[in-house]
Amino acid sequence: MKTWMMVLALATATPAAARDLGVPADKGWKHAETGLILMSQLAGLSRIALTDATQTERDVAAQYDMPDKSVFATIYLFHPAISDVALWFDRSQTALETRDTFRHAAPASADPIAFTAANNGTATSLRQVYATPGGAYRSTALALMPVGEWIVSIRMSAKTLTADQLDVRLQQLIKAVRWPSSATTATSAAAPVTACTAPLTFTKAKQAKPNGADLLMSLMSSTVAAKAKTEEKLTPQAPHPTWCRDGTARTEYGVYRSSASTGGYVMALYDAGRVISVYPSLMGQADKSGTYAVSLEDVDGTTSVFPSFTALPSPKQVWDLVEGGKRNGTVNGKVITINPKAL
CATH class of the missing domain: 2.60.120.1690 (Jelly Rolls)
Incomplete structure (x- = not known):
C-alpha cells in the first residue's frame, strides 16, 4: 500500500x-x-x-x-x-x-x-x-x-x-x-468487479502542444467536479455506477471504466485511493480537436493536471507521463496553481 x-x-x-x-x-x-x-x-x-x-x-x-x-x-x-x-x-x-x-x-x-x-x-x-x-x-x-x-x-x-x-x-x-x-447508511450491495466485455483499443496518441485555454478549462472542470460531489450529498442519490476492469491488472495500476462513462477510463493506482482520469477534454470537445485530458486526484482532494493527448492515450503512455511528474497545474479547494511553462 x-x-x-x-x-x-x-x-x-x-x-x-x-x-x-x-x-x-x-x-x-x-x-x-x-x-x-x-x-x-x-x-x-x-x-x-x-x-x-x-x-x-x-x-x-x-x-x-x-x-x-x-x-x-x-x-x-x-x-x-x-x-x-x-x-x-x-x-x-x-x-x-x-x-x-x-x-x-x-x-x-x-x-x-x-x-x-x-x-x-x-x-x-x-x-x-x-x-x-x-x-x-x-x-x-x-x-x-x-x-x-x-x-x-x-x-x-x-x-x-x-x-x-x-x-x-x-x-x-x-x-x-x-x-x-x-x-x-450505504444501500448498494457489493459485487466483485468483472472484466469489460469490449476492451478499449488505442490509436497513435501524442502529447498535445501547450494550450493555456485547454489547461484553464481542465483546472476549472476539476473545481466544478468537486462542487458537484458536494451537491450530490444534498440531493437524492443517482444509481450507483458499476465498474469493469479493462485489460490485465498490474501492481502499479488497474484500468477501469464506469457504467456512467461517456468515454475514456480511469487508472486506480496501487490500492490506496489515488486515481488518474483520462477523458475527452472540454477544449477538445469545444474545438473538435479530440484531445484527451489527464488528471491525478489524491486522497486529500488535490487534483493535478498533466499535458493533454491528441487522441485516447494508452495506459502505459499515461503512466509514463504521470510518473515523470510533469504537472501543468493543480487544484486544491479554491486554490489553483499553474506552471507558467504550460501556458
Whole structure:
C-alpha cells in the first residue's frame, strides 16, 4: 500500500512520508471526520503502530499484532478519489496476489464474499481469505468496507491458522471495530468487479502542444467536479455506477471504466485511493480537436493536471507521463496553481 508514495512524490515533487499519530499504546483512537474508533486491543490483537501518510488523517494505517507474532493485521482508512468498495477490493486483491510472499496463495472461495460489517442489513463489504502453503504464513485475508465516502481495508495473516480459522478471526476483528453511524447508511450491495466485455483499443496518441485555454478549462472542470460531489450529498442519490476492469491488472495500476462513462477510463493506482482520469477534454470537445485530458486526484482532494493527448492515450503512455511528474497545474479547494511553462 505504500509503494504509491514513490509515484506521488514524482507527480507532486514533494516528499511523501507517513507520520506517527502519537496515540498512547493503551488508548483508543477516534478518526475525527468519520467517527470510526480503533481501540488499543481488537479481538486479542494489540495496536503497535498508528500512522498517517497525509497531514489530515486521510490515509491512516493501524498495525495490530498478537504477543507471540502468530497473527498480525493492518487496518487502513483512506478517502479514495472514487468511493467504490468493489474497485478498491479489486486493486487490493491484485496487490496481495502479486506479492512474492503470497504469489501462490489459493483463495478459499471462488469469489469474494459479500457481507455487512456494521449490521445495516445490506452486504456492502467484500472479503476473501487465502491458504498460503509453503510460505512464512499459512493463511492470509483481505476485507474492504465502506464508511460513508471512506474505505476501511483490512489485511490479516497468520502463521498457523488455516484459511477457515483466519476467516473467523477476521470477522471477530471487524466486529471489534467501533463503526460510526455512516457505516450503516450505504444501500448498494457489493459485487466483485468483472472484466469489460469490449476492451478499449488505442490509436497513435501524442502529447498535445501547450494550450493555456485547454489547461484553464481542465483546472476549472476539476473545481466544478468537486462542487458537484458536494451537491450530490444534498440531493437524492443517482444509481450507483458499476465498474469493469479493462485489460490485465498490474501492481502499479488497474484500468477501469464506469457504467456512467461517456468515454475514456480511469487508472486506480496501487490500492490506496489515488486515481488518474483520462477523458475527452472540454477544449477538445469545444474545438473538435479530440484531445484527451489527464488528471491525478489524491486522497486529500488535490487534483493535478498533466499535458493533454491528441487522441485516447494508452495506459502505459499515461503512466509514463504521470510518473515523470510533469504537472501543468493543480487544484486544491479554491486554490489553483499553474506552471507558467504550460501556458
